[in-house]
Amino acid sequence: MPTALLKGAFSRGTLLSEWGRSDVGVEDDVRAVWGVEPLRGLWAQARDALEAAKPPETFRLELPDAETQRAVGELYGRPMWGQGTRISVSKLDEAVRRSRFALGLAEVLEILHERPLVRRQTAERDERRERTAGTLRAALAERGLATAAWAEPWTQWLQQYGRVGDDELPDVARRAAKALSALALAEPPEAWTSRSELAASVGGAHQLDNGTALSRVVLKAAALAHGAETPGNERERRALWERCGVTLDAVSATVLCWALPLVGSDDWSRGVRQRTALGLPTHLTHLDLRAAPSALVEAGTTIAVCENPRVLESAVEERIAHPVVCVSGHPTTVAVTLLQRLTDCGATLHYHGDFDWPGIGITRSLLTHHNARPWRMSAADYREALDQATATRTDLPNLVGTPLETPWDPQLAELMATTARAIEEEAVLPTLLSDLRTGLSTSST
Template identity: 55%
Template structure:
């Protein structure tokens, strides 16, 4: 070990004394993180230099394993326990800091297993992330593990729910509000499961979570509902007034078991501009906008009734990916989404000297027409659904 006198000269300074006091308490309590106050610039500078990252504001959360690793990587090469015993002049109680608690006794692993989620591909990386970066103390971990596993089990059930309904599983209606510890760790699980870093709202939606049960989500026009009940009559009356129906989660839950007759043809689009144009012309063909978890739930209901869904989207990678998911999940038929349709749209744009966007992201397979993905990758240009609106409207008129 380095000369104790050198260690004391470097680390036994006023700017670091708060760090050592809080670190000792955390180690002796066998906690993996602790909250550290940073009262002035001197403390922020000293702690940041030692810990290995800049410090801002009046406080931060410190990871015990990371602090231990930072001290071992320093020129003195001592661990956290050794440093604390040297600086304070007395031995420590408690266990030695480790990167993470033993998996067999880990509350996170136990709770995931209790809900059948321990085999998910994201489970292991998520547990490691919570311990290392989740800013959850040992005393808080059991309750958070219980609540997080309950929420995650509901998220993976393929049922559309509101965020408030998820929070109600924990007994706290605000448990999933932005900024809470539970929201933070559940959001991380979603990002690991979906393999991307989409905005928080998009990740919630991808797992079937709506902001609340009352806000509208599924937009539809002229659905030929078969029911004689007040709900069905109300939706039909919207169309009679020349208005679309904006269905919330509460609407879908109040809907009758059967919506339409088998074989009913329904157009499915990506952009509201098509719905607006259909309304403007009072075209009687039913249309549903396929965006968000409520629209997905509605389309699944319609497909279960035997409706024939004809789906169109943007000619870009997210657009064709959305079409592919709907085809796989509901048996929908791609509508004007072939390579020939894409080529026709490109030629029309060139003739009109229309600027086209660049395709962004990784290519997506188009099983209904493999030539489409290849042609899109070769040309590298995106075609927005609005650009082919005349062709889509002509189909709907006929």
């Protein structure tokens, strides 16, 4: 960082008295243009940098949404992508000086925050950080969460990027810990709740709406717990909530089905069967399942479960009568609910997914929680698909992520880790469709 910038930040004591108060109109303009929500994180981090005992050359800034990316990019002078970036303090100073206000970074911060810059002493900074950490750890300990693997990274994130004021922290920490104790953070959810019900349990039906501080800190903990990226848009937030067993509503999440042999004589069952007769799949919502009869299929019914919608689509196109349920990636709460309803009726599930680590994780979950049988998910099936790709000169994507064990066939995980190639369901589609035509059995797994 340029020495002049540091000297300018602290040599005059307070710029508000020597400069800022001389032109109230300019101050108001600065606040109107730059005192907006998408830029608050930038200004807070910039102040932390200038006031640090040892000011850094750069600081990391989180970009939680498209609006923040746009606003920071326009100010800083380059496009912003992804969930975060590093900001050069000197370049930020240059950027604000090039603006129509022609002010330095220190002057802008004093106007926006209405207080002078004061360099913190290391001891004071460490004391505040420890006080914050103590508040968070106590809240987590009260809910039995203090020893969770994600707890310490979450605490560090909240200290640096949480944007929660000292006066708000105890209440936010307490509410967040209570909400987190109700989420599925280690295992797939066994029960589900709506976001509004969860919010009401921690203080109000809108406490967890998008944009609230509580929603932001709870989702960050959930992302850390599941090893996922911090959600940056509504689709990603919805997927993370559902992964934790929380539904945002009863109509938007769906599970895709084809040719379910429903046994009911009621209008609901007839309606689903009519769609099959017309050659149409059915998207079931939570509301649909609430309206469905308790008995869906006969005991012993064999149902294929796939990860990729292309498998189900192909079965529909060829009018293959075998029932198929598609989870479309990580199962949503409504998908898990349907699978549980089917197994409760005595149906047998056969699951096939992508040969990648997320696909293996889904397979493990369905085998563990729904007694599903692996369908073409053995080491021999993986080897056959590799050989087929080689014969047809098909490029396979690299296998990335954290390896997982495959208890149903330990050699599969070893072979996948050795070859380091992922195989998507579409690559083995002809084999899967052949199985569906002839009917799944133990011999086809």
